[in-house]
Amino acid sequence: MKHEKDDTTLLPILKDQYGRIKRKLRISVTDRCNFKCIYCMPEHPEWIKKQDLLSFEALLVFCQYMVKQGIENIRITGGEPLMRQGVVHFIRDLQSLRALGLKRISMTTNAHYLAKYAEQLKQAGLDDLNISLDSLDANQFKQLTKKELAPVLNGIEAAKKSGLPFKINCVLMKGQNDDQILPMVKWAKQHDIPLRFIEFMPLDGDQHWSNQAVVSEAEILEQLKPHYDIQPIQQHHEPARQYQLDGQYCIGIISTITHSFCGECDRIRLTAQGELYNCLFAQQGLNIKPYLFDVVRQLGQEKVIDFQQLDLQIKPYIWNKAKGYHAIQHQQARKISMHMLGG
Template sequence: MKSDPMWHTLGTMSPLTDSHGRTKRKLRISLTDRCNFRCTYCMPEHPDWLPRASLLDRGEILRLAGLFVDQGIDQIRLTGGEPLLRRDLVECVSAMQGLRERGLRRLSMTTNASRIAPLARTLVAAGIDDFNVSLDAVDPVVFRQLTKREVAPVLDGIRALADAGASVKLNAVVVRGDNDGEIVPLLEWAMAQGLPLRFIEYMPLDAPGHWRRDAVMSEAEMLAAIGVHHRVETLARSSDPASPYQVDGRYPLGIISTVSHPFCASCDRLRLTATGELFTCLFSPVGTPLGTRLREGADDATLEAIVRRAVWLKDAGYASRPGPVERPITMHAMGG
């Protein structure tokens, strides 16, 4: 085992690194596959929810999260589905705080914010460091067409998070013909609120056969639309998936361009589904069933070895095989 490139020569645990030299620092944990929205780019028209008994319980989530933290993961993001539909969400967040002494630096959450207003202060007090809020339009009609829900509760949730002193960033998936007309209005709304925004190219992660390449609004096209109304400067790129820009000399904008400019070479992320299936890439056709092995009685050493092997074998990513991925799990169950 000591000669394996995944281990130091003295046998101590090395960082989680794949065969392409990318070290993993971030883990997304889906708390549930359920969501109260029906976003057209994410959710099948008639979703089949996982049996509740198949979802990891709080103790199982904490155990697996701890295994990853012990192997160098220092940022965890709680996702869904919609994590606010998890009944013991606050308890899960509180339990995660014990991982900070083991190396966890940041605990984040991605949410549609429609149900967060009553819990905003509680979640901040429980230990969430920052929130990513999905907001694909500010126009009520466009928002309803995209999500089959109303935008007002989302805006209320964003205000509640801001009032609670939370760090908030907005994410918007742009789909040509659906909400590309919202690029500038959404940008200007976010600027007025003083909230950072990231536009995301429409990725082939929804129901098989649904994604169309011509529905992708590329990074260049988004910048062109913004440039008609605002001055946009390109900033130096980091390992973050978003290309950074500065609007009008003061506002930070990011664009995640997986389709037109994949960022696979710097990927430092892993994903764990609500059933404990590890996906080393957002576009992996298959996952590694950690939750199943845990429930079969595997000890921590065995689970750690499974994780390290799966990460080591991670392929080059979307850049090496662009296009839709065929698999039974869709984006709502995968976690953002």
């Protein structure tokens, strides 16, 4: 089936060739992380030099452009975003974009530094958090992350105390932490914390992923069936398929491998050094750093910022987004991993 490629730069919205409109932007502000999760971080990471990171000024200009194109939700990711100085001020600066149509500002974090920053994030205007927690067993957690569990649990308590809404994300891997399914559900249900399990995806730093390591959605549900009455909830535009347990508590399962949600995907991603990715699994990003620099140079010189060159690059790239994971899964693996894209 052929798709028209004419006039993509004239679109007032960000739309791909399959009709999917982009409403969500994920921005990695750093590739650095104090954790070493095996599904994300390579054994020997080569960090981006700090002078090569996009400045918060450039990121704010980019966000302004994207919101004007219909982006409604911005998520700050990493690496670990709280490792970059100035991120709280950046969230505060993003508040100015609400007048242009921005509806939600979120962050994904490992919660290690959250005890220090939760209240500051709340005061800066952050709407909610996703917190990565892959095990409640302290020894297992240290094997998975090379860090202690206690600071993370303290960070979760700080988020609750500050009133910041949050979800827990748990990536499951066979033989690593698949024994945590029931303990995680019991803990999250007891504390009334939203929980999402995520299938292990081929985005690990050293490219050791195999399908045999995936704990599928069906396997997760099978472990829970003896303990709960499970009823599916109709899925809308969110990637997680929702299930109600005993009629009173919901969990989500993001099953990219066994039940891809690509047909409804409304997300795009920017790395900390200025590469735009139209898909989490895209083989090639679009380097927009030079165009952002041109726009930033206009600040203070022009009353109206000219986004034309940025527009000419971004819209055709987004238009040519692939159909989804299963359409590109057999292509040659790319070098960029989860710690640079932020999930």
